[in-house]
Each structure stands twice: as structure tokens, then as C-alpha cells.
Amino acid sequence: MYTVKCLNPISNRGLDLFTSEFEVIDDLNAADAVLVRSASMHDLEVPDSMIAVARAGAGVNNIPLEQYAEKGITVFNTPGANANGVKELVVAGLLLASRDIIGGVNWVKDNAKEADLTKLIEKKKKEFAGNELKGKSIGVIGLGAIGVLVANICNRLGMNVYGYDPYVSVRSAWSLSRMVNHSSSLDEIYEKCDFLTIHVPYMESTKGMIGQEAVQKMKDGATILNFARGELVDDQAVLDGLAAKKIKHYVTDFPNPAIAAADGVITIPHLGASTEESEENCAEMAVDQLMNYLENGNIVNSVNYPNCDLGDIEAECRITVHHKNLPNMIGQLTSALAEEGYNIENMLNKSKGDYAYSIFDVAKRPSEAVLSKMKQIDGVIRLRVL
Numbered sequence: 001m002y003t004v005k006c007l008n009p010i011s012n013r014g015l016d017l018f019t020s021e022f023e024v025i026d027d028l029n030a031a032d033a034v035l036v037r038s039a040s041m042h043d044l045e046v047p048d049s050m051i052a053v054a055r056a057g058a059g060v061n062n063i064p065l066e067q068y069a070e071k072g073i074t075v076f077n078t079p080g081a082n083a084n085g086v087k088e089l090v091v092a093g094l095l096l097a098s099r100d101i102i103g104g105v106n107w108v109k110d111n112a113k114e115a116d117l118t119k120l121i122e123k124k125k126k127e128f129a130g131n132e133l134k135g136k137s138i139g140v141i142g143l144g145a146i147g148v149l150v151a152n153i154c155n156r157l158g159m160n161v162y163g164y165d166p167y168v169s170v171r172s173a174w175s176l177s178r179m180v181n182h183s184s185s186l187d188e189i190y191e192k193c194d195f196l197t198i199h200v201p202y203m204e205s206t207k208g209m210i211g212q213e214a215v216q217k218m219k220d221g222a223t224i225l226n227f228a229r230g231e232l233v234d235d236q237a238v239l240d241g242l243a244a245k246k247i248k249h250y251v252t253d254f255p256n257p258a259i260a261a262a263d264g265v266i267t268i269p270h271l272g273a274s275t276e277e278s279e280e281n282c283a284e285m286a287v288d289q290l291m292n293y294l295e296n297g298n299i300v301n302s303v304n305y306p307n308c309d310l311g312d313i314e315a316e317c318r319i320t321v322h323h324k325n326l327p328n329m330i331g332q333l334t335s336a337l338a339e340e341g342y343n344i345e346n347m348l349n350k351s352k353g354d355y356a357y358s359i360f361d362v363a364k365r366p367s368e369a370v371l372s373k374m375k376q377i378d379g380v381i382r383l384r385v386l
């Protein structure tokens with residue numbers, strides 16, 4: 001029996017997938033694994049029993065990835081599972097920024113009781129007029145699961161699309177419309193685009209990537225859309241840009257007190273992935289990956305350990321090892337088994353940065369002495385016997 005604690009509400013579509021071998025519990029201290037959305041785990045004391053975290057979503061900046069890797073806690077996310085939800089809200093953001101829909105709707109509400117409302121509307125509507133998206137240029141920064149969908153739909157809306165992603169994956173490159181222009185520098189995007197939309201992860205290297213210098217390089221009257229993370233954009237740079245009319249609108253899914261009430265800022269309370277469909281997709285994928293890892297030791301879509309998948313367990317015993325990515329780890333682990341006559345029927349080893357993961361299928365459960373010898377090898381972080 002494995003125990004799972006949810007740190008945020010997780011869609012029942014995912015939780016219902018848990019078989020009788022799994023129990024969702026309230027006590028974190030008794031949990032083997034955690035399911036989480038945006039709750040911050042940075043200052044959370046986690047029990048030694050915890051061996052996995054599944055983020056039902058894309059961004060993992062709420063999880064201490066390196067610290068968990070060091071402890072042999074595998075962290076998963078659900079790539080692409082909420083991308084369509086975000087893409088649709090970006091389209092809404094583009095429309096809210098180019099037509100004064102919010103101003104118009106609010107005015108009608110405020111004047112709802114006026115007897116001659118219909119007449120008044122026809123007089124007033126010119127104040128809420130706007131522009132069309134067709135023919136405007138947009139720069140998409142980050143062409144992953146969301147960026148590709150945004151770039152392609154903007155192309156279909158008749159916009160001139162420029163994409164920037166120096167680390168673009170082959171999968172994304174295949175999915176991108178051939179009508180999307182490839183930008184090799186952010187400067188080209190700043191220079192050419194009426195709209196900029198950011199879809200990169202928040203990391204040390206991307207923090208504040210849209211700052212004073214970037215804003216100064218932008219076209220006059222540009223609109224910035226941020227459906228990725230608040231920290232990617234420097235608030236003061238945006239406020240200065242808005243005050244100087246350099247920036248027309250800042251549309252953000254990540255409001256904070258410094259910008260929430262500022263003129264020109266259109267704020268949405270982190271609703272990008274808050275659709276029934278995205279919540280279900282993320283929950284299903286997260287639970288599926290978690291069960292596969294806990295029961296079979298397979299790693300699919302981890303962000304701090306390599307993907308390593310040997311299928312369902314068919315051998316008598318499976319041993320999984322989280323270890324440092326050091327020379328001769330496999331040699332030492334296989335020797336410990338071979339010295340005592342345990343035959344390895346199948347094995348897989350993968351590495352990611354400083355960490356690696358190995359799976360050994362053996363014909364017989366090794367003795368405690370052999371397992372203890374394997375655990376004591378320098379660089380071994382965690383060993384599981386399944």
C-alpha cells in the first residue's frame with residue numbers, strides 16, 4: 001500500500017485512477033508521495049518516507065528540485081497537459097488588450113438602470129473602440145508546449161508571428177506552423193512586435209528577463225502578455241513603460257500589489273490552467289506517472305531525474321537505484337550482484353546532470369547483505385526493492 005498526500009485540490013478524474021494499492025491521506029508525515037499544484041514546497045518539512053512529488057501542472061519553481069534530487073526524491077510534472085487552457089486565455093488576453101471590452105462591460109453594468117440605455121450605448125461606444133489583431137505582429141518567447149500552440153493560433157488569427165527559443169525541442173519545431181518566423185534574438189522581437197508573449201519557465205537565468213533595457217527596445221505602444229510567471233518581468237520596468245506610454249498594456253496572470261491596480265495593467269488571478277479540462281488532464285497524467293514510479297520504479301516526465309522506463313515488472317525482483325552521475329557506478333552495482341551469483345535479466349541506466357538512475361531486473365530477490373553492500377557504494381542515494 002502506498003500513501004499519497006495532496007497539497008492542493010487535485011481533480012477526482014486523476015484521484016479516481018488510484019488502484020486499491022494506493023491511499024490518499026491527510027497526514028504529510030505518513031506520505032510516500034505528494035501531489036501538488038502551486039503550493040510552495042520550499043519551506044515545507046517533508047518526511048523521510050516521501051520518495052516522489054508529482055506536480056499536476058507545468059511550472060516547478062514551487063519545488064526545491066536540487067534539494068529533493070540530493071535526497072532521492074523524484075519530482076514529476078505533466079508537460080503539455082494544461083497547454084491548451086493557457087493558449088485560450090492568451091487569446092482572451094490579446095483581445096482584452098486590443099479592444100476595450102473591460103471598459104465597455106463595466107460601463108454597461110454601471111449604467112444598467114438608465115431608461116434610455118440602448119440610445120446611450122450608441123453614443124458612448126466610440127470610447128471603447130479598439131484595434132483588430134489581424135495584421136499585427138506578435139513575438140512568442142519560449143516555444144514549448146504552450147508557446148507553440150500560441151504561435152500557431154496567432155498565425156491563424158492573421159498575425160505576423162515571430163518565435164524565439166534558443167533551446168527549442170525537435171518536437172516543438174515539428175509542431176510549429178511554417179508561417180512562424182524564426183527569431184534568433186530577442187532584440188528582433190522587441191524591434192518588430194506589437195505584442196510580446198512569454199512562455200518560458202521561471203529559473204535563475206530567466207528571472208527579470210523583461211527589464212528596463214528590454215522595455216526601452218520595444219516598439220512604442222507594445223503590449224506585454226505574461227502567462228508564465230510574475231518574476232520573469234520586472235514590475236518597475238513595466239510601470240515606467242506604462243507611465244511613459246512606451247507600453248500600452250501589461251496583461252498578466254500573476255498580479256501582485258505593486259502592479260495590480262496600475263493603469264494599463266490587465267490582471268487575471270492565475271487562471272491559465274484553471275479549466276476543468278486542464279485540471280483533469282494534469283491530474284490524470286500526474287497520478288499515472290506516480291503509480292508507475294511507485295509500483296514499477298519507472299520514471300516518466302521527471303524534472304530532477306532522468307526518464308528511465310523498463311516497463312512493468314516481469315522479473316522476480318526489480319531494484320531501482322538513485323545515484324550520483326559518477327564513473328563506475330554501474331560497475332560497482334552490477335559487481336555487488338554478480339559476486340553473490342545474482343543474474344541481471346534486464347537493466348537500464350540514464351543520467352541527467354549530476355544525477356542518475358538505474359533499474360535492475362533480477363531473477364531472485366538479493367539477500368539483505370547484497371542490498372546493504374549496494375546501498376553503501378559511494379554515490380548511491382536511494383535503493384528500492386520492488
Ligand SMILES: NC(=O)c1ccc[n+]([C@@H]2O[C@H](COP(=O)([O-])OP(=O)(O)OC[C@H]3O[C@@H](n4cnc5c(N)ncnc54)[C@H](O)[C@@H]3O)[C@@H](O)[C@H]2O)c1
Nearest residue numbers: 058059142143144145146165167199200201227228272273
Ligand atoms: N498561467 C498558467 O496557469 C500556466 C500554466 C502552465 C504553465 N505556465 C508557465 O508557463 C511556463 C511554460 O510552460 P510550457 O508548458 O510551455 O513549458 P515547456 O517546458 O513546454 O516550454 C518552455 C520553453 O521555454 C524555452 N526556454 C527556456 N529558457 C528560455 C529562454 N531563456 N528564452 C527562450 N526560451 C526559453 C524552452 O526551450 C522550452 O521550449 C511554465 O514553466 C509555467 O511557469 C503557466
Ligand SMILES: O=C(O)[C@H](O)COP(=O)(O)O
Nearest residue numbers: 037038056057058059273
Ligand atoms: O505551471 C502551471 O502549470 C500553472 O501555473 C498552473 O498552476 P496551477 O496548477 O496552480 O493552476
